[in-house]
Amino acid sequence: MLKAQHITITTLKGRKLVENYSYVLNKGDKTALIGEEGNGKSTLLKVLAGIDVSDYVQVSGHVETKGRTAYLPQTINDQKEACEYILDGRDEEELGPVSRRMKADLSVFRGRSLQELSGGEKVRAALARVLLQDPDILLLDEPTNDLDLKTLIWLEEFIRNSDLGILFISHDEALLKNCAESVIHLEQLKRKAEPRITVSGEAYEAYQKRRVHTIGRTNQLAAKEKAELKKQLDRYRQIYQKVEHRQSSISRQDPHGGQMLKRKMKQLKAQGRRLDEKKEKQTQKYEPEEAIEIFFNDVLLNPNKVLLDESIPELKAGGRVLAKDLRFRMEGRDKVCIIGENGCGKTTLLKVLYERLLEKPELRCAYMPQNYHEVLNEEESPIVYLNRISDDRTRSASLLGSLRFTTEEMTHRIADLSEGQKCKTLLAGLILSDPDVLVLDEPTRNLSPLSGPQLRQILRDYKGAVLSVSHDRLFIGEVVDTVYELSVTGLHRIE
Numbered sequence: 001m002l003k004a005q006h007i008t009i010t011t012l013k014g015r016k017l018v019e020n021y022s023y024v025l026n027k028g029d030k031t032a033l034i035g036e037e038g039n040g041k042s043t044l045l046k047v048l049a050g051i052d053v054s055d056y057v058q059v060s061g062h063v064e065t066k067g068r069t070a071y072l073p074q075t076i077n078d079q080k081e082a083c084e085y086i087l088d089g090r091d092e093e094e095l096g097p098v099s100r101r102m103k104a105d106l107s108v109f110r111g112r113s114l115q116e117l118s119g120g121e122k123v124r125a126a127l128a129r130v131l132l133q134d135p136d137i138l139l140l141d142e143p144t145n146d147l148d149l150k151t152l153i154w155l156e157e158f159i160r161n162s163d164l165g166i167l168f169i170s171h172d173e174a175l176l177k178n179c180a181e182s183v184i185h186l187e188q189l190k191r192k193a194e195p196r197i198t199v200s201g202e203a204y205e206a207y208q209k210r211r212v213h214t215i216g217r218t219n220q221l222a223a224k225e226k227a228e229l230k231k232q233l234d235r236y237r238q239i240y241q242k243v244e245h246r247q248s249s250i251s252r253q254d255p256h257g258g259q260m261l262k263r264k265m266k267q268l269k270a271q272g273r274r275l276d277e278k279k280e281k282q283t284q285k286y287e288p289e290e291a292i293e294i295f296f297n298d299v300l301l302n303p304n305k306v307l308l309d310e311s312i313p314e315l316k317a318g319g320r321v322l323a324k325d326l327r328f329r330m331e332g333r334d335k336v337c338i339i340g341e342n343g344c345g346k347t348t349l350l351k352v353l354y355e356r357l358l359e360k361p362e363l364r365c366a367y368m369p370q371n372y373h374e375v376l377n378e379e380e381s382p383i384v385y386l387n388r389i390s391d392d393r394t395r396s397a398s399l400l401g402s403l404r405f406t407t408e409e410m411t412h413r414i415a416d417l418s419e420g421q422k423c424k425t426l427l428a429g430l431i432l433s434d435p436d437v438l439v440l441d442e443p444t445r446n447l448s449p450l451s452g453p454q455l456r457q458i459l460r461d462y463k464g465a466v467l468s469v470s471h472d473r474l475f476i477g478e479v480v481d482t483v484y485e486l487s488v489t490g491l492h493r494i495e
Helices: 041-049 082-087 092-102 119-132 149-161 173-179 204-249 255-281 346-358 382-389 393-402 419-432 452-461 473-478
Strands: 002-011 016-025 030-035 057-065 069-072 137-141 165-169 182-188 194-200 306-317 320-331 335-339 365-368 437-441 465-469 482-487 490-494
Touching: 002 041, 016 041, 016 182, 016 194, 030 041, 030 173, 041 057, 041 069, 041 137, 041 165, 069 119, 082 119, 119 149, 149 173, 173 204, 173 473, 182 204, 204 255, 306 346, 320 346, 320 465, 320 482, 335 346, 335 473, 346 365, 346 437, 346 465, 365 419, 382 393, 382 419, 393 419, 452 473
Parallel strands: 030 165, 030 182, 069 137, 137 165, 320 490, 335 465, 335 482, 365 437, 437 465
Antiparallel strands: 002 016, 002 057, 182 194, 306 320, 482 490
């Protein structure tokens, strides 16, 4: 059991991320922690795991645990040899039971350092490490990041069938829908000035549907009240102006009329105060944090134009041959996704194809890498990054505002932003580039699941070509029209 009492988390600049939060995670509970980028999900998970976060936030409250708690971090920066990291001082024979639980051959990690593993392989290594701790409580921060589809399905089965108490953060909507039996939702309202936590005993999909319904009903009521109040205010102002005009023009020879107008004006002022009070109390429109109000400009790209027609004898990385005899063809408005097991070379292939696209001067290409540091200078601010892409500063600021950046966040160092905010910064850069072709490596991996439907709609509506790598099943199902699987034997189209 894990019990949190009256947890308050405040940034060193004074912004409250969590206020007076209490929660109990019992054996067998499967709870999803969701919320927009920068709202404190990872920080709250670290606090519950007993990790010191005093270098960037202040924490009050108390966390009590019974049994062993294991924590899976979002990023792994360890320099160790992979098996040494997994074993964490244990005997190598203990890999056997973990291998059986993960249904994977962990011998692939032997003799390799963590730094030479793919993103998905690092996550698998970290999962093996936490499972070796034989925990009672699991706290998982983005366990689905970079996992291939096979391991994702294993993880779903593990969470669903486990008798452990599991609290997890994930941006994978399919996993949330299939695994989360309850939801903790962190929000930052009023331009990130007011924190709110919603704890729901519903499954994720039920919570999402109820929330959408509640937002719609609230906004409908707010619009109705606003329209009614506007009518009342317009009528009030008309009468007020007439009485005021009559007062200014009434003759001194009509004292009785003057007294009547004075009483009428007194009544009107009282009515005005009541209308002001009504305005203060009326239902406010709810603007969800996850709203993404951006779109790509129209693309004038011939749907029959051959963008790529490539033959690659060998795909190599770090001296290793990853695949042979690759054939790839892409035309005009194709939306293509490359899938495959972790470490098979998907990102390497995507970079090769991107470089081939850059050789075509008639095409405008925009690239979102899996590792954001390849594109972003962490010492710059988002607005400076965007202004290097376009000199339209007003549009840059407007795009960031549409992605729910505060003015302060627009001018922050990128290093101080969450991974999701970095992703949104890159997304704004893609928009500003006015591309014919988007090259996207795991574009949804760090965005809130609540933002997922809107991003998928934006990419569906985009009239250019999309070349992507993704393990996001909803992205593949709703955006992509052609899927290729990469393996050692080449690139095979999935029908």
